[in-house]
Amino acid sequence: MSQQFSRFHMSRRQWLASAAALAVAPGAMVLGGCASAQGAAAGAAAGSQPGGLGMVGGLFAGSRSDKGFMEAGWRGLEKARDVLGVQLRFIDGIAPQQDKLAAALAQLAEQGAPLVIAHGGQNNQAAVEVARRFPGTRFVVTQGAVQAANLSSYDVLQEESAYLAGVLAALTTRTGVVGHMSGIRVPPGLKGRAAYAAGVRDTDPKVRLLTNFSGDQDDNALSHRIAQAQIAAGADVIFTMLNSGRDGVTRACREKKVRQIGNVIDWTAVDPQVFVASAWADVGIGAFLAVKDMKETGAPRPGIYKIGLQDPAAVRLVMGRDVPASVRARVDQARAEIAAGLLKVPEHYEGPEFSA
Incomplete structure (x- = not known):
């Protein structure tokens, strides 16, 4: 402490x-x-x-x-x-x-x-x-x-940018399986997971979501093990809402050439080889x-x-340079609908949980 x-x-x-x-x-x-x-x-x-x-x-x-x-x-x-x-x-x-x-x-x-x-x-x-x-x-x-x-x-x-992360994940997965990882079950994390899941589902309901709350935001050994399990189950894009424990996921993604979507800051500038996007929420x-x-x-x-997304300095999805223009256009369409109040981002998730 x-x-x-x-x-x-x-x-x-x-x-x-x-x-x-x-x-x-x-x-x-x-x-x-x-x-x-x-x-x-x-x-x-x-x-x-x-x-x-x-x-x-x-x-x-x-x-x-x-x-x-x-x-x-x-x-x-x-x-x-x-x-x-x-x-x-x-x-x-x-x-x-x-x-x-x-x-x-x-x-x-x-x-x-x-x-x-x-x-x-x-x-x-x-x-x-x-x-x-x-x-x-x-x-x-x-x-x-x-x-x-x-x-x-x-x-x-931050759930609004998490929804956009779900849209991008569904559009960029090649395996049809995407992951979500977080630590403790606090309201912002739960709302972020619900939004990401909705973004995936609304974009392509055939895409399978693996979602996990490990109980710890900072344990890299734990997050590495869970990421490995999600990758073994087919996930090729993983959205992480972690703190110090994000590094364990990044290591697993690098080992298996899997893409990650970060949150809070612009992770595409930190590690563009691993991060395809980041759900910016200042x-x-x-x-x-x-x-x-x-x-x-x-x-x-x-x-x-x-x-929310009405203030892009506070909330937005940052995408890597290799994201195709067609994907960017779909993400921007969803952004505009949320900002205009035409699309309500869900706050609750009732689907299955992934256990490693």
């Missing part, structure tokens, strides 16, 4: 004085002081005025350098630091378990951050619990599905916009704010 903080006791006045004296480093720092809930409420009240936001807390249920979902969220907070001039405190490396996530969120609130951002839908229930305990603090869950008086969700609709935009809204208006947007 890579929690970056030092434990010490000081008054709120002393802490504020020391924080003001610190230059904002290229990385972020977590100060594990023991400010009271009353002090946290006072800090949140100060941050509720437009332009008054100075400190933002961030929680990551995984590594900030996972080359995937967690790192994208961290980049959003880094952008907020660099563009909006806020300071950051963060905790990362937390296991995606509600009690541990709640404890970390409470620590950030107790330290006086007016805004605390929990990155990822795995924080939904923990955020609901902690928001009740700290009514003076604003909480945001990125890729979340929860809301309350002091709790909002910013949801980049989930860091949610973190950046939450800070921007808080700084400009004194509060994040209420409820659940959704960002």
Whole structure:
């Protein structure tokens, strides 16, 4: 667990004085002081005025350098630091378990951050619990599905680009079998799987889908074994919604000359030999916009704010250079229909599961 903080006791006045004296480093720092809930409420009240936001807390249920979902969220907070001039405190490396996530969120609130951002839908229930305990603090869950008086969700609709990934997979498979791999069963991952499956089915119902949730986003040995099993079962295109564990799939694809579709970032630029496409979803935009809204208006947007294919900077399918023009045209047709509201992307999957 890579929690970056030092434990010490000081008054709120002393802490504020020391924080003001610190230059904002290229990385972020977590100060594990023991400010009271009353002090946290006072800090949140100060941050509720437009332009008054100075400190933002961030929680990551995984590594900030996972080359995937967690790192994208961290980049959003880094952008907020660099563009909006806020300071950051963060905790990362937390296991995606509600009690541990709640404890970390409470620590950030107790330290006086007016805004605390929990990155990822795995924080939904923990955020609901902690928001009740700290009514003076604003909480945001990125890729979340929860809301309350002091709790909002910013949801980049990565499932829309996942649907397009399914369209492409169905059009490019030569074996008639495609794969999907993810780790933990959180709402964004489940919706992404449902969308990908629908994209495959709507494009060619004869294509067979192998879908697996391994239980771990970061275990490369596990993901390599499952990818090998899917390839042995005929899959020649595999869509991965993993974090650090994506490397194991990439190794299996390279060994067997199978193509992969990535997500979150542009994997076709990272490894064009393996990745035929990537379901781009800049989930860091949610973190950046939450800070921007808080700084400009004194509060994040209420409820659940959704960002989809209408904003190509946030959501799109990036395709490799070797994707034929006819396939690109079919994918673009589906994109236009989703963006216009003519095609609704399903959020639930009821088909068979693949077990390795």
